[in-house]
Amino acid sequence: MSSIQAVPGSDDPQVAEALAAEYETLSPQCRADADRLRSFLAPDFHEFGASGAEIVFEGTAERVAAYTDPDGEPIRVERMRGVRLADGLVMLKYTACIDGHWSHRTSLWRRVAPGRWQMFHHQGTRTRLDAQDTSAPSAPADEPASSHKPASSHGPTPSDGPAPSDGPATPTRA
Template sequence: MTGENERAVQAAVDAEFRLLDPEVRASPSRVSELLDPEFTEFGASGRRWDVKSILAVTSGGTVSPESPVQVSELSGVVLAPDVVHLTYFADNQGRRAWRSSLWRRTETGWRMYFHQATPVASEVE
């Protein structure tokens, strides 16, 4: 990976971890700074989300400060200039899922364009 690609992947990783931070998740304005206006998510519940629906539930406390999301097997790759794909395994208080995010660089920084979570039964990985 070139230096520029490494920096792009690291920027996306940093932004992903900000979105997983309970303090950020509790602030609709901070979350909106990280989501692309065209953001779409297919959640582990099977629900489809957009920016408006995510911001409506943001302050609901989906990530506990006492039990932050545990991330493992994190991997990132540059798909095109200014587009990074991240994949990782997440455990949020026993709710386990493989996660996939597309990040794109905009004039205002890196923003999540797409996210998908595929739930994993606790006995399977």
């Protein structure tokens, strides 16, 4: 597996690498490929989905891939930002619109090798925004508005898609 290329938006190389990994897991191409998505999920992966479901590693990548169209609309992502909690440990936060529903997202990433990161925890919490409201929530005054890079359809956030059992905080179509 190749190393993740850091994305602009962070002065911290570890945060930049984790951001790149998160964006990759949000892409429809990654989400539609169970093997590719699985490589980003730690064996101890755990998620509390925006739907309220509790999701674990086993079967998540396959569930996400089953309902993801690799040519589908990207997941809409707003205000992606991150902080290094310790060497090799990064927390990312953002807001996503998946199938017309906004949710706040948090992911914890662990470096498993130089340039290689795995998500071990994800949480999605639905916001009070109406499904009809497709505009992104505004950033609080104390938070900088970060990158607005579209992610892809259905997948980590490994999984809050239309599947009967949620997959890891997988973003779904925006």
